[in-house]
Amino acid sequence: MTVLTATQRSQPSAQLSAETLLDMYWHMLLARRTDERAWMLHRQGKIAFHVSSMGHEAVQVGAAFAINRGVDYVAPYYRDWALCMAIGVTPRDFMLSLFGKAGEISSKARQMPSHWSHRGLNILSTSSPVATQVPQAAGLAFAIKYKRENGLVDPNDATQPRLALTCLGEGSTSQGEWHEGMNWAGVHKLPLICLVENNNYAISVPIERQMAVSRVAERAVAYGVHGVTVDGTDILACYDAVRAAAERAYNGEGATLIEAKCYRLTPHSSDDDDRTYRSREEIEEAKRADPILRFERYLRERGILSDAIKQDYEQRARQVIDEAQRYAEAAPYPEGSSLYEDVYA
Numbered sequence: 534m535t536v537l538t539a540t541q542r543s544q545p546s547a548q549l550s551a552e553t554l555l556d557m558y559w560h561m562l563l564a565r566r567t568d569e570r571a572w573m574l575h576r577q578g579k580i581a582f583h584v585s586s587m588g589h590e591a592v593q594v595g596a597a598f599a600i601n602r603g604v605d606y607v608a609p610y611y612r613d614w615a616l617c618m619a620i621g622v623t624p625r626d627f628m629l630s631l632f633g634k635a636g637e638i639s640s641k642a643r644q645m646p647s648h649w650s651h652r653g654l655n656i657l658s659t660s661s662p663v664a665t666q667v668p669q670a671a672g673l674a675f676a677i678k679y680k681r682e683n684g685l686v687d688p689n690d691a692t693q694p695r696l697a698l699t700c701l702g703e704g705s706t707s708q709g710e711w712h713e714g715m716n717w718a719g720v721h722k723l724p725l726i727c728l729v730e731n732n733n734y735a736i737s738v739p740i741e742r743q744m745a746v747s748r749v750a751e752r753a754v755a756y757g758v759h760g761v762t763v764d765g766t767d768i769l770a771c772y773d774a775v776r777a778a779a780e781r782a783y784n785g786e787g788a789t790l791i792e793a794k795c796y797r798l799t800p801h802s803s804d805d806d807d808r809t810y811r812s813r814e815e816i817e818e819a820k821r822a823d824p825i826l827r828f829e830r831y832l833r834e835r836g837i838l839s840d841a842i843k844q845d846y847e848q849r850a851r852q853v854i855d856e857a858q859r860y861a862e863a864a865p866y867p868e869g870s871s872l873y874e875d876v877y878a
């Protein structure tokens with residue numbers, strides 16, 4: 534079991550070009566600005582619900598860039614806006630889901646927002662009970678392995694899914710499904726990456742009341758999988774951890790449990806009031822370790838990011854988000870007659 538910190542960073546992120554690093558930064562920024570707009574829309578009474586990825590952008594964008602985006606299977610959870618966006622879900626898709634309008638990609642606007650799904654990008658549909666995506670992802674990883682071993686796919690064919698990545702919060706690792714999925718992944722040495730986004734809270738419940746171990750990754754031993762804890766505010770450390778796990782999966786070396794320690798900068802959702810369970814000082818301290826500011830500092834130190842680029846990105850983000858919002862607000866609601874489409878029983 535390993536604990537990765539920025540200073541112990543292994544090689545893969547060192548190979549990333551300035552262009553790719555800026556692309557990562559762009560996705561973090563666009564995710565954050567979209568997310569901020571969603572809160573504003575909620576407070577204006579225009580949308581009914583929002584759940585944020587603010588504070589989790591380094592984990593999610595780092596992970597997206599470390600897999601074969603749009604090809605490898607991803608079974609996300611509700612907090613994975615930045616992850617899904619970095620894979621290819623657009624701000625327009627997001628706005629359609631917030632407004633519950635026709636053309637919504639995940640469920641034709643039947644589900645709550647942030648229940649991500651995208652068939653073309655191999656993003657699995659999410660259901661609301663937490664951790665149910667883990668055995669499903671393990672099942673997909675089993676299928677990949679079965680096809681490889683029976684000569685149904687070429688294990689080196691990068692046009693085919695070669696791993697399944699699933700994500701969940703640390704609190705959700707108390708659910709039975711998580712243990713079942715991880716055990717299955719260990720027993721069958723599956724090409725699975727389980728990324729636990731540890732933000733220290735499950736709504737109001739702190740981690741000490743979820744588990745008796747200090748790190749989620751310690752549990753890897755019990756399933757016979759590789760376990761890593763990583764600083765989830767450092768995008769390059771996250772990229773490296775997921776990249777290493779992806780290599781293990783691609784090479785038939787089995788599953789990896791990655792715990793990325795981060796902080797939820799907003800209340801759990803737009804329905805939550807976090808003043809009842811955490812101090813304002815705690816949040817202010819976390820804001821000083823904001824993953825976007827941290828990456829920004831790094832890029833500036835390396836001379837990759839300038840004021841001009843930053844300004845240009847901010848302007849572009851605003852345009853993209855304004856356009857997406859306008860589109861979704863103008864879009865019609867789904868036809869009542871479509872209610873029974875895709876209903877199987």
Ligand SMILES: Cc1ncc(C[n+]2csc(CCOP(=O)(O)OP(=O)(O)O)c2C)c(N)n1
Pocket residue numbers: 612661662663701702703704705706708730732734735736797801
């Ligand atoms: C099986 C189940 N129990 C309870 C809930 C209600 N619920 C939704 S999110 C959540 C907290 C999950 O916390 P965590 O896994 O740490 O993820 P985070 O929201 O912090 O990213 C709970 C209890 C649920 N959706 N499903």
Ligand SMILES: [Mg+2]
Pocket residue numbers: 702703704730731732733734735736
């Ligand atoms: Mg949590």
